[in-house]
Amino acid sequence: SQTIHQWPATLVQPVGSPLSLECTVEGTSNPNLYWYRQAAGRGLQLLFYSIGIDQISSEVPQNLSASRPQDRQFILSSKKLLLSDSGFYLCAWTGTPNTGELFFGEGSRLTVL
């Protein structure tokens, strides 16, 4: 069966520090991968999606970047965090991009101080 795992689960970082969140999927090949952000009490905002290795689409211009160095690995990064980067980050995958049902990781809660 397929599983998705992301880490770290919780992160507290000072403003201006770098960020790296990692997500891996097991049990499938060539999945579409996604990074979403959920601000406190808000809906989900799509940040990046990837249909293959080194193929990244950015949805929102911002302080973050994403990379996909391997088929089942998706990384969210920042060189210098802002206060507004705080939130709950969710990685997701789909094996059926035409229909689009997503399966999510456990989430990473980032607090920027």
Place this chain on the structure above:
Amino acid sequence: AQKVTQAQTEISVVEKEDVTLDCVYETRDTTYYLFWYKQPPSGELVFLIRRNSFDEQNEISGRYSWNFQKSTSSFNFTITASQVVDSAVYFCALNSGGYQKVTFGTGTKLQVIP
């Protein structure tokens, strides 16, 4: 462009009551897919159901049922005999146009009071 509206921000019900969560969507595409997700306090989103635009049959799964009506662009979710474990934020979502991007509503927070 696609849009999902969940007008109910928060709902509180007493255990064993029935509750309906509303979802209205907008899309110009004739082929699209609708979803419901549950986000319990732990944070992880759990996929509940997918409905295709060409299949308007309503679906029932245990205490959960979904009413899809293309005429009103709605995809409502009903929980029968609610339980405390149903307390969560519920998201409606839409994928259309083959854009490989799912648009989520802002969510409805359901609190079931014992």
